[in-house]
Amino acid sequence: MAVRKLTAERPRPGPEGPGVRPDVFLKLYEKMLRAYFVEEQCRVFVRAGKCSFYASARGHEKVQIAISMLLQPGKDWFFPYYREKALMVGLGMPLDQIFLGMLSREGDPNSLGRNMSEHFSSRELRVVSPTACTGTEFLIAVGMAKAIVADGRDEIVYVSGGEGSTSEGEFFEALNKAQHDRLPVLFLIQNNGYAISVPQEQQTHSRLDEVARGFGMRSVRVDGTRFTEMHHTLRPLIDDVRRGKGPLFVEAMVVRIDSHSSSDDQTKYRDPKDMEEARRKDPLAHTELRIREMRLLNDREIEEWRARVRAEVEEAARRVDALPYPDPSTATADIYSPDRVVVEEGDPAPVSDKPITMVEAINHGLSEEMKRNPKIVMWGEDIQDPKGGVFGVTRGLTDAYPGRVVNSPLAEATIVGAAQGMAIGGYKPVVEIQFGDYSFPGFMQMRNEIPTLRWRSGSAWTCPMVVRVAVGGYIRGGPFHSQTPETLYAHTPGWYLAYPSNAADAKGLIKTACRMDDPILFFEHKGLYRQVYTKTPEPGRDYLIPFGRARIVRPGDDLTVIAWGRTVHMVQQALSQVAGEAGGEPSVEVIDLRTIVPMDMETVLRSVSRTGKAIVAHEAPMFAGMGGEVAARIADQAFESLDAPVRRVGAKDSFVPFAPNLEAAVLPGVEEIARAIKELLEY
Ligand SMILES: Cc1ncc(C[n+]2csc(CCOP(=O)(O)OP(=O)(O)O)c2C)c(N)n1
Ligand SMILES: [Mg+2]
Numbered sequence: 140m141a142v143r144k145l146t147a148e149r150p151r152p153g154p155e156g157p158g159v160r161p162d163v164f165l166k167l168y169e170k171m172l173r174a175y176f177v178e179e180q181c182r183v184f185v186r187a188g189k190c191s192f193y194a195s196a197r198g199h200e201k202v203q204i205a206i207s208m209l210l211q212p213g214k215d216w217f218f219p220y221y222r223e224k225a226l227m228v229g230l231g232m233p234l235d236q237i238f239l240g241m242l243s244r245e246g247d248p249n250s251l252g253r254n255m256s257e258h259f260s261s262r263e264l265r266v267v268s269p270t271a272c273t274g275t276e277f278l279i280a281v282g283m284a285k286a287i288v289a290d291g292r293d294e295i296v297y298v299s300g301g302e303g304s305t306s307e308g309e310f311f312e313a314l315n316k317a318q319h320d321r322l323p324v325l326f327l328i329q330n331n332g333y334a335i336s337v338p339q340e341q342q343t344h345s346r347l348d349e350v351a352r353g354f355g356m357r358s359v360r361v362d363g364t365r366f367t368e369m370h371h372t373l374r375p376l377i378d379d380v381r382r383g384k385g386p387l388f389v390e391a392m393v394v395r396i397d398s399h400s401s402s403d404d405q406t407k408y409r410d411p412k413d414m415e416e417a418r419r420k421d422p423l424a425h426t427e428l429r430i431r432e433m434r435l436l437n438d439r440e441i442e443e444w445r446a447r448v449r450a451e452v453e454e455a456a457r458r459v460d461a462l463p464y465p466d467p468s469t470a471t472a473d474i475y476s477p478d479r480v481v482v483e484e485g486d487p488a489p490v491s492d493k494p495i496t497m498v499e500a501i502n503h504g505l506s507e508e509m510k511r512n513p514k515i516v517m518w519g520e521d522i523q524d525p526k527g528g529v530f531g532v533t534r535g536l537t538d539a540y541p542g543r544v545v546n547s548p549l550a551e552a553t554i555v556g557a558a559q560g561m562a563i564g565g566y567k568p569v570v571e572i573q574f575g576d577y578s579f580p581g582f583m584q585m586r587n588e589i590p591t592l593r594w595r596s597g598s599a600w601t602c603p604m605v606v607r608v609a610v611g612g613y614i615r616g617g618p619f620h621s622q623t624p625e626t627l628y629a630h631t632p633g634w635y636l637a638y639p640s641n642a643a644d645a646k647g648l649i650k651t652a653c654r655m656d657d658p659i660l661f662f663e664h665k666g667l668y669r670q671v672y673t674k675t676p677e678p679g680r681d682y683l684i685p686f687g688r689a690r691i692v693r694p695g696d697d698l699t700v701i702a703w704g705r706t707v708h709m710v711q712q713a714l715s716q717v718a719g720e721a722g723g724e725p726s727v728e729v730i731d732l733r734t735i736v737p738m739d740m741e742t743v744l745r746s747v748s749r750t751g752k753a754i755v756a757h758e759a760p761m762f763a764g765m766g767g768e769v770a771a772r773i774a775d776q777a778f779e780s781l782d783a784p785v786r787r788v789g790a791k792d793s794f795v796p797f798a799p800n801l802e803a804a805v806l807p808g809v810e811e812i813a814r815a816i817k818e819l820l821e822y
Contacts, residue, residue: 178224295377303333359390497664635658728749
């Protein structure tokens with residue numbers, strides 16, 4: 140391959156090397172050379188159309204390799220971003236693995252070809268698979284650090300990003316949480332002055348090291364192109380992180396020598412003088428100069444080192460380039476765990492005759508599971524005793540399980556992002572989102588990070604966790620305390636979604652959720668929490684309900700009504716109304732799905748193929764709602780059995796208004812369901 144010339148003039152005055160052992164300096168040089176030839180090889184692959192995303196780390200390599208030498212590979216944890224090839228080289232990732240990731244070839248251990256190139260992952264090196272989202276990694280690292288502290292280990296969590304990514308809100312949330320809990324996190328911001336084409340002064344007028352200091356964090360700014368300075372400054376600070384003194388923030392000033400990525404051309408927006416200045420600070424050129432000046436290697440030896448490392452890189456590249464792409468049949472594997480955990484529904488043998496509410500059912504289920512599994516931890520807004528949550532679901536658990544049920548900051552991305560990190564670290568977070576309407580600050584984590592982890596790492600990394608979400612209207616909660624966002628979440632593979640309608644189901648499902656190997660969303664309807672009609676005798680501690688198993692609420696022959704959550708009860712009220720008017724019970728089968736994902740279509744289709752008619756009733760707005768999914772599947776798979784169109788009843792395509800009569804005008808009512816039932820029975 141043709142490699143570009145290094146600019147070898149002395150970039151800046153000042154010593155590089157004193158106080159650093161020659162063997163350390165040579166090790167740094169060798170790793171930098173390896174990273175350099177990997178970058179050059181990647182450019183060749185880009186030009187040949189073999190690699191469609193390439194983000195050069197040229198200019199960042201010294202700080203990345205320095206960090207790999209200051210931390211303990213294999214022991215410490217790494218949450219990198221997409222510009223960290225040199226870090227991977229520094230940590231000792233095999234060259235074949237780097238090229239397998241860059242070329243997405245068969246056997247790619249980073250992601251089996253599913254994640255983008257530049258997104259490296261390795262269980263052995265404790266490099267956790269990143270996504271392409273800027274700034275999402277910070278909170279996950281915080282969660283991992285929580286696991287380390289809970290286990291009492293002396294490991295450090297490294298997390299990095301560019302200066303642009305620090306404009307994301309999650310960055311600030313992560314600083315706050317890490318400092319609040321005094322977690323062993325090393326935040327490294329690699330400040331190359333640009334976020335694609337946007338110079339830093341267009342992002343912020345604040346200095347990042349000062350922002351971190353404002354959170355009370357120990358914080359330094361270093362020249363990321365000079366090893367000696369980093370080595371001397373960071374070593375003692377990193378030791379302190381390991382000794383439990385809390386997080387450390389490092390802003391490393393680096394240069395971006397190449398364009399942002401292979402899709403970018405920096406000559407279109409960067410001043411030539413600015414690019415020349417970056418090249419003059421080239422960390423590799425600078426290191427070679429010092430190696431010569433310090434007489435660690437002479438010119439001939441430098442040539443030999445270069446030739447040796449280059450040959451090694453080119454050989455690995457050739458080996459990998461000879462491999463095929465992954466088998467297309469593997470594209471959708473690893474979205475869920477193959478282990479169903481709970482397959483058969485347990486015996487609900489009640490512990491007493493006294494009926495309990497859904498709140499009590501969930502509370503007791505959680506308590507039993509916490510007793511059984513010491514790795515279950517909980518946090519959320521207000522969930523700690525004495526309040527025990529705004530709906531009292533977790534009341535008593537803080538006292539029963541000291542240290543395991545705590546209040547979180549008022550920050551939903553922190554709640555779910557840190558849960559993911561702690562789940563990766565071997566814990567089982569069961570966290571609460573106070574209102575489904577406020578789950579959206581966490582949506583980036585819940586859409587792009589949590590559900591993709593198992594898939595994008597080929598099951599190397601997983602994050603079994605439960606997010607309990609209070610949802611639903613009819614409580615006079617207005618537009619921002621009444622939403623039922625199951626459609627938004629069900630549209631994201633990787634999650635299971637439960638939505639119980641009564642106490643026994645709630646207990647059986649929450650207990651199963653606590654034992655499953657995947658991320659679970661557990662929707663709890665606020666309007667059902669304490670309703671008399673959701674009360675049931677309490678099932679015992681062995682009662683587990685498998686996900687994907689609907690419940691036949693009542694059998695019937697002439698019509699099937701499919702519902703979940705609160706509408707299950709509304710359908711029953713509607714049937715009583717119809718019976719009253721008709722002077723006799725209609726033969727209608729009511730199915731409570733209980734879990735939206737997986738959806739038990741088998742039970743639905745079996746019923747519809749008998750009744751020939753179906754209504755889907757749900758609380759969320761009709762347009763693009765779950766009713767459309769159920770109806771489409773019935774139309775597709777039971778068309779021959781149908782004697783009538785499949786009807787849907789749902790909310791108007793509106794927000795939920797506050798005034799009681801307006802709320803009733805938007806949310807579906809018993810009347811509306813009764814009307815649909817009558818119409819279809821008569822059809
Ligand atoms: C949430 C999100 N928004 C936008 C993007 C598109 N994007 C990718 S990299 C980038 C700039 C990041 O700059 P910086 O954080 O400084 O890192 P650098 O690339 O300079 O190392 C942008 C806007 C993204 N990946 N994620
Ligand atoms: Mg940048």
